[in-house]
Amino acid sequence: MVKYGSMSKGADTKDLILRTALDFASRCGLEALSIGELAKKVGMSKSGLFGHFNSKEKLQMMVLDYAANDFVQAVLLPAYKEPRGIPRIEATVANWYKWIESQLSGGCPFVAAAFEYDDRPGQVQDHLRKHLGTMINSFAKSAEIAKEEGHFSSDVNAQEFAYRFYSFLLGLHLYSKLLKDQNAFDYHKSAFEDLISKYRA
Amino acid sequence: MVKYGSMSKGADTKDLILRTALDFASRCGLEALSIGELAKKVGMSKSGLFGHFNSKEKLQMMVLDYAANDFVQAVLLPAYKEPRGIPRIEATVANWYKWIESQLSGGCPFVAAAFEYDDRPGQVQDHLRKHLGTMINSFAKSAEIAKEEGHFSSDVNAQEFAYRFYSFLLGLHLYSKLLKDQNAFDYHKSAFEDLISKYRA
DNA sequence: GAATTTAACGAACGACCGTACTTTTTTTAT
DNA sequence: ATAAAAAAAGTACGGTCGTTCGTTAAATTC
Numbered sequence: 001m002v003k004y005g006s007m008s009k010g011a012d013t014k015d016l017i018l019r020t021a022l023d024f025a026s027r028c029g030l031e032a033l034s035i036g037e038l039a040k041k042v043g044m045s046k047s048g049l050f051g052h053f054n055s056k057e058k059l060q061m062m063v064l065d066y067a068a069n070d071f072v073q074a075v076l077l078p079a080y081k082e083p084r085g086i087p088r089i090e091a092t093v094a095n096w097y098k099w100i101e102s103q104l105s106g107g108c109p110f111v112a113a114a115f116e117y118d119d120r121p122g123q124v125q126d127h128l129r130k131h132l133g134t135m136i137n138s139f140a141k142s143a144e145i146a147k148e149e150g151h152f153s154s155d156v157n158a159q160e161f162a163y164r165f166y167s168f169l170l171g172l173h174l175y176s177k178l179l180k181d182q183n184a185f186d187y188h189k190s191a192f193e194d195l196i197s198k199y200r201a
Numbered sequence: 202m203v204k205y206g207s208m209s210k211g212a213d214t215k216d217l218i219l220r221t222a223l224d225f226a227s228r229c230g231l232e233a234l235s236i237g238e239l240a241k242k243v244g245m246s247k248s249g250l251f252g253h254f255n256s257k258e259k260l261q262m263m264v265l266d267y268a269a270n271d272f273v274q275a276v277l278l279p280a281y282k283e284p285r286g287i288p289r290i291e292a293t294v295a296n297w298y299k300w301i302e303s304q305l306s307g308g309c310p311f312v313a314a315a316f317e318y319d320d321r322p323g324q325v326q327d328h329l330r331k332h333l334g335t336m337i338n339s340f341a342k343s344a345e346i347a348k349e350e351g352h353f354s355s356d357v358n359a360q361e362f363a364y365r366f367y368s369f370l371l372g373l374h375l376y377s378k379l380l381k382d383q384n385a386f387d388y389h390k391s392a393f394e395d396l397i398s399k400y401r402a
Numbered sequence: 403g404a405a406t407t408t409a410a411c412g413a414a415c416g417a418c419c420g421t422a423c424t425t426t427t428t429t430t431a432t
Numbered sequence: 433a434t435a436a437a438a439a440a441a442g443t444a445c446g447g448t449c450g451t452t453c454g455t456t457a458a459a460t461t462c
Contacts, residue, residue, distance in 0.1 A: 013409080027320045031233070035450065047452085048410035056450060106320050115316035118378035119228045119307045129379060136380075163388040167372030171364055174371065177319035178330060179337075187364040194399070214439080236420065248421090249440035257420060 014052050017042055018066040021059065026067070027106030029116050030060050030124070061127045067109040068131050074099045076138060085149035086196060089142050089165075093192055096169065097185070110135065111173045136162050143199070153201040164195055215253050218243055219267040222260065227268070228307030230317050231261050231325070262328045268310040269332050275300045277339060286350035287397060290343050290366075294393055297370065298386070311336065312374045337363050344400070354402040365396055 007015075020042050025033050035056060039049040053059040079091040100107045110132055117125045143158035143165075152161075168191045175184035208216075221243050226234050236257060240250040254260040280292040301308050311333055318326045344359035344366075353362075369392045376385035 029317065029321075031230075032321075034448080036448070044409095045411050046450090047412075050451070051409070051411095054451090112316055112319065114375055114379050115313055116230065118313065118375070120230075120233075125379070129381075132375075132380065159384070160388055160391060163372055163376065164369070164392050166375075167368045167392070168365070170371040170375065171368030174315055174319070174333075174367075175364065178315050178326070179333065180330075183360070187361055190361060191365050191368070198395070198399070235418080237418070245439095246441045248423095248442070251421070252439070252441095255421090 013042075013044070017049060017052060018062060021063045022066050022070070022109060023106075025060075025063055025106075026109040026112060030063065030109075030113050031116055031120075033060070033063070035059070057123055060124045064109075064113065064124070064127055064131055068134075071099070071108075071110070071135070085146040085151040086200070089146060089196070092139075092142065100173075107173050107177050108169070111170060136166055139165050146199075150201055152199045156199050161195075161199060165192075168192055168195065214243075214245070218250060218253060219264060222264045223267050223271070223310060224307075226264055226307075227310040227313060231264065231310075231314050232317055232321075234261070234264070236260070258324050261325045265310075265314065265325070265328055265332055269335075271304065272300070272309075272311070272336070275304065286347040286352040287401070290347060290397070293340075293343065301374075308374050308378050309370070312371060337367055340366050347400070351402055353400045357400050362396075362400060366393075369393055369396065 017038065021033055021038055024038065024041065035050055036046045039046045042049065053062065075092060075095040078095055079088050082088045082091040096108075106112065110128070113128055114132060117128050139162040140158040143152060143156065143161040146152040147154055147156060147158070168188055171191070172184055172188040175181040175187060181187075218239065222234055222239055225239065225242065236251055237247045240247045243250065254263065276293060276296040279296050280289050283289045283292040297309075307313065311329070314329055315333055318329050340363040341359040344353060344357065344362040347353040348355055348357060348359070369389055372392070373385055373389040376382040376388060382388075
């Protein structure tokens, strides 16, 4: 929710809180996000901040929503201005690179959260699964479009493409964040290119 | 460290503690592992358990060592009994499937820990990076061997292979654990097979 | 500008955290 | 069996956690 002027006072600070929380969560995880620490970061009291959400779970889910919106704005929407098919898929990757480099010092927040909540049932996990499912479906949809355009051969399995496409992004996250491997982006780039050329009609 | 008879009493319970801790950590994460809860699980007092490690960080690192040993015993060593080259790589994957299904209810503990500690510097992260580096190098080494055997073409980049190989395993973890996608193993299998056939000489 | 709703605060809660001590029990070695 | 050593328990401390409550300050509405 990027707004410029002013919504109400409450909505303004809520936005500030969520932006701060997302930045922190993308670096340290959604669970490590503590209300007290977050309050210190935005410069308000613990209880004042808490009042906006009434539970930590709601805060966490709203952070996910905020991140999803960020992702759509920064990655998907710009890509949809590119021509249908392979160019659009390539633009998605290019935007992804920019997204995780600039806005979020800790990489894709969904990747981080995905492995954090992979076995921690609850509302947050359900929420996360929904978001990730949407995201992956958008990749599969891109593959379908590429088929329609005749860029991909007509017998490719779009879900299979999405799996491989996202797996390489997971690898990128791991190699660059944890392993600090300087070749991370090169590895991803060549893997992605080979993936495209394999599916090309 | 799977031993049968008795080591000393201390080593016995330490082993029990680590086994329990690994089971929990592979499901809920290394950080969520708390000493009090762990003590309850193994049926002893918090302080009694604490005495074996003297710090939580040491406990966490020992859990990682324990997991690494498990991995070597269950995945790598059996694979090394297969013929060098592609058969050995295929055996690695087959053993991996068995490993995450049987022993650890929460999937590969390294995958889980990797994303948990990707931006949490410290001894544990260093330790984890070392283990993961070793693991990935063993995959690259397998590719080198496949080249020597003439199974892979001589111009393949072994590190590149390792990246793609591990990325697909990350995807498998995500799809099966979080997304609960019933096709997870199918997606991985076909991706892995395509990977092999691409690199085949 | 007064009335009312909303936002923020400060203090306190019970629970649990990792850790440090001391004491008791159990295991090992003589 | 006895002495020494190792393991386990007990208790307590300072801290942080998420959350609740009552109160004050600010923003919005009329």
